[in-house]
Amino acid sequence: MVPTVAGQHAGSRLRQFYALTKPRVVSLIVFTAVIGMFLAVPGAVPLRVLAAATLGIALVAGAAAAVNCLVEQKLDALMARTRWRPLPRGQITSLETLLFAGAIGGIGLALLYHWVNALTMWLTLATFVGYAVVYTVVLKPMTPQNIVIGGASGAMPPVLGWAAVTGEVTADALALFLIIFAWTPPHFWALALYRKNEYAKAGIPMLPVTHGDKFTRLHVLLYTVILFACSLLPFVVRMSGVIYLLAACTLGALFLRYAIRIYVDYSDALARRTFRFSITYLSTLFAALLVDHYARVLL
Numbered sequence: 001m002v003p004t005v006a007g008q009h010a011g012s013r014l015r016q017f018y019a020l021t022k023p024r025v026v027s028l029i030v031f032t033a034v035i036g037m038f039l040a041v042p043g044a045v046p047l048r049v050l051a052a053a054t055l056g057i058a059l060v061a062g063a064a065a066a067v068n069c070l071v072e073q074k075l076d077a078l079m080a081r082t083r084w085r086p087l088p089r090g091q092i093t094s095l096e097t098l099l100f101a102g103a104i105g106g107i108g109l110a111l112l113y114h115w116v117n118a119l120t121m122w123l124t125l126a127t128f129v130g131y132a133v134v135y136t137v138v139l140k141p142m143t144p145q146n147i148v149i150g151g152a153s154g155a156m157p158p159v160l161g162w163a164a165v166t167g168e169v170t171a172d173a174l175a176l177f178l179i180i181f182a183w184t185p186p187h188f189w190a191l192a193l194y195r196k197n198e199y200a201k202a203g204i205p206m207l208p209v210t211h212g213d214k215f216t217r218l219h220v221l222l223y224t225v226i227l228f229a230c231s232l233l234p235f236v237v238r239m240s241g242v243i244y245l246l247a248a249c250t251l252g253a254l255f256l257r258y259a260i261r262i263y264v265d266y267s268d269a270l271a272r273r274t275f276r277f278s279i280t281y282l283s284t285l286f287a288a289l290l291v292d293h294y295a296r297v298l299l
Contacts, residue, residue, distance in 0.1 A: 016086040017100055020069050021062030028283065029061045029157045030054060035286045036161025036176060039239070039293050045165055052115035053164035057157065059108030060124050066101035067132035070094055072140075079198040112164075120164045127156040141203070144210040147192075151184035158286075175233040176289075180282065182227040186220045186259060187278040193217070194268040194275075217263045220274075224259035228252040231285060240292045247288035251281050 034054055037045045069076065069087050073094070076082035086092040092100075105128065112121040135150030143149070158176035163169055189207055192199060193216055196208040208216040231248040234240040258274040 016091045019086055020066040020092065020097060020100065021104075022065035022069075023062075026058055026061045026065060028279065029154075030058045031283060032176075032180065032286050033057045033157035033161035033164075035290050036158030036173065037165045038161075038290055039158075039172070039176070040162045040165040042297050049116055049164055052111050053120065053161065056108040056111035056116060056120075057124060057160055057164075059104045059111070060128050061157075063101040063105030063108065064128045064132040066097055066104075068136045070097045070101070071132075071136050075202045075204065078202045079195070081195065081198070116164045117167050119167055119169075120160055123156065123163055123169075124160055127153050127160065130156075142205070144205045144207045146205075147185050147188045147207075151181050154184055155180035172234075172237060172239045175230075175237060175239060178230045178233060179227070179285070182223060182230040183278065183282055185223040186227065186255070187275065187282075189216050189220050189223075190258075190262070190271045190275040190278060193220075193262070193266070194271040213266065217266055221259040221263045224255050228256060234289060240289055241296050242292075243295055244288050244292035247292075248285060251285055251288075255281050 034050070037050060037053060069085055072082075073085075073087035076085050077088035082088070087094070087097060109121055109125060112124055130153035131150070135146065135153055139146040139150045155177045158180070159169055159173045162173035162176070192206040192208050193213060196206070196213070199206040200209045207219065231252055232245070235245045235248070255277065258270070258277055261270055262274055
């Protein structure tokens with residue numbers, strides 16, 4: 001069957017709205033939230049909670065990403081890595097974006113409230129405000145510490161997952177929070193180093209723009225050391241066992257190697273590789289937590 005012009009247009013519009021949600025970013029958010037759910041219980045997560053919490057968190061995260069695109073559309077048009085987005089290209093209007101974000105965000109919060117629990121809904125709403133308003137509107141254009149302070153919102157997904165299953169936030173959940181909180185600065189500053197000129201052109205005070213490359217490279221290294229220490233917390237508090245410890249030490253050593261090389265022998269190509277590795281690092285670290293968790297349950 002040959003698709004109609006109307007069908008092709010509808011498909012294109014859906015792809016444009018989907019792009020507003022930053023699906024690659026949201027997929028990592030949802031992944032760490034789901035891991036948080038499974039780590040919170042010794043057995044299986046109830047299917048209803050798993051489905052509703054996953055979908056609800058994904059929808060609210062997508063809404064926050066859409067608001068971010070709305071607020072930063074003029075800045076996105078100035079940067080090579082973001083000028084392809086639907087808003088800078090004029091494929092979607094600001095009103096359509098606002099309505100879309102409100103719709104999916106509202107549905108996500110309703111799912112969490114009615115099918116999960118009120119605590120998860122309120123924590124997810126706070127995370128939305130932290131990213132879409134506090135980080136995007138206030139911190140990002142005002143301070144080079146935007147990533148450090150705003151990283152609190154990005155570190156919330158495993159806490160949301162934990163709260164979805166248990167109805168509370170415990171010290172173990174906060175250990176997961178600290179890992180992502182410490183991971184965020186070296187992850188984003190690696191990107192900012194090789195995108196420094198674009199951030200400068202857009203007037204965004206990222207650390208390499210305001211304090212220079214050498215200062216930023218040192219802080220990438222320092223925060224990677226902090227991340228290594230934070231990644232050991234699950235083992236220290238007996239939340240995980242030897243399998244996770246070996247994974248955390250191996251991944252941490254690799255990340256430290258990248259950070260040291262960035263500090264002593266910088267190149268844009270190395271910063272790109274470090275940025276890509278940082279994503280692999282976080283997803284693999286949380287996967288190792290899950291494997292270790294159920295290995296200990298079975299043994």
